Amino acid sequence: MAAGHAGERDVNDRGRNRQRRRAVAPAAAVIHGRNAVLEAARAGQVVKVFQASGLGHDPRLDELARLAPIEVVPPERLEAIAAGVHQGVAAELKPRREWTLKELLATDPTLLVALDGIMDPQNLGAILRSAEVAGAAGAIIPEHRSAPLSAAAVKASSGASELLRVAHVSGIPSAIAEVKRAGIWCAALDVRGETAPWEFDLTQAVCIVIGSEGEGVHRLVRERCDVRIRLPVAGHVSSFNASAAAAALLYEVQRQRAGSKTTRP
Template sequence: MLLYGRNPVLEALRDGRVSEVLLARGVEEAFVREVKETGVRVRFAARIELDQLAGTTQHQGILAEVEDLAWASVEDILDRAQHRGEDLLIVLLDGITDPRNFGAIIRSAEVLGAHGVAVEERRSAPLSPVVAKTAAGATSYLPVAQTKNLPRLIDRLKEGGVWVYGAAGEAAQDVGRLDLRGPVALVIGAEGEGLRRLVREKCDALVRIPTRGQVQSLNASVAAGILLYEAMRARGEG
């Protein structure tokens, strides 16, 4: 798989997943030295060649041939919380098919202390170079898992004592009034469609983020970031 963008490529280099790096001519020498110090094969090319290979001009002058990103399992996420001796904080995505939203949510989840992100197999963007680029390297650190059936996973989490909160703009309950300490799952739905009916029904509560502007809804990745920050703050980490 071709990965592009400086942070994602540098994280993949640290992870040992890169076989070759392609750099645009004119990339600053300090960055070139940093890449060469990893011992990975480096090749230089015209920027237009990188544009064609990446299918975008937003590659920042660096492409890398890397192993495909691998899905984790839900068990990996649960084990991560257990090994850290922390109450679980997991993000569940219901129908997030835009790769930039997906990547931005992974980035926020890693930065704000979640133990992982889980998606339903048939209702998610794939783990792609666009996701990795938008996640800015977070895919190297945070488990991202697939599940065959999201409502069934919610049932499993609830049986394990996890409180499940779904984001919904029309909900009566304000996220600022929630107690987000303890094991928590935050469920984010697709923009426009929101959460599916069955997913909504499985949640312990639906919560909203108060807004004051004329536009009543937030981007899915922004909503996820706000909810995650509230969870981090409630746990005394913010």
């Protein structure tokens, strides 16, 4: 009986270890979709591109051919290589560099994002895309309670995830404490927040903390942040989804840092 329980524990431990490895995998081995593959190639992250035979002309394919080796394959082989809507293109990626939080903070970042419990890969990818567009130096993602940086997430980011420094951490609360010790303000996006985006100085070094749509930012994380920012709404729905809220606040960061200049006719 004891041996049986030990065997069950071994199986459970292996399952948990596999789940953890999936969450913190260096990168999806294969990604798909023309924009995602092109951005990854521009970042120098592509080993080889698999392209379905018989595709029509597309300037993105021309650029891909200049950036990475191309292997033209039958459409049915591409279906076996890439799951989902691949648009006739998939790519094998180089192993992603894993940054530690200490290394990330050593780059003297002025804008970071921390993701607290984002379980949907589409939301994860969309947030990373907005972060990269806004000029974020990197993203902080928990090892547990997070969608993995999978092919679906990379595609949702349009390849922007391959341009960002990503640090996986054991927990967001302890990461927030370390970020604050580095002299960076931490601002939680929270529907119950007391501060509007334009009421907080986002020109200073800041880490934007984004929680899941269902639970939002967890209590301990909220308590450790310097400010809780809410996005005012004018309609009947109570809040934006996580990726839309992140994009809105990251745009406000850019607006403030541009000097809030307005051009009038």
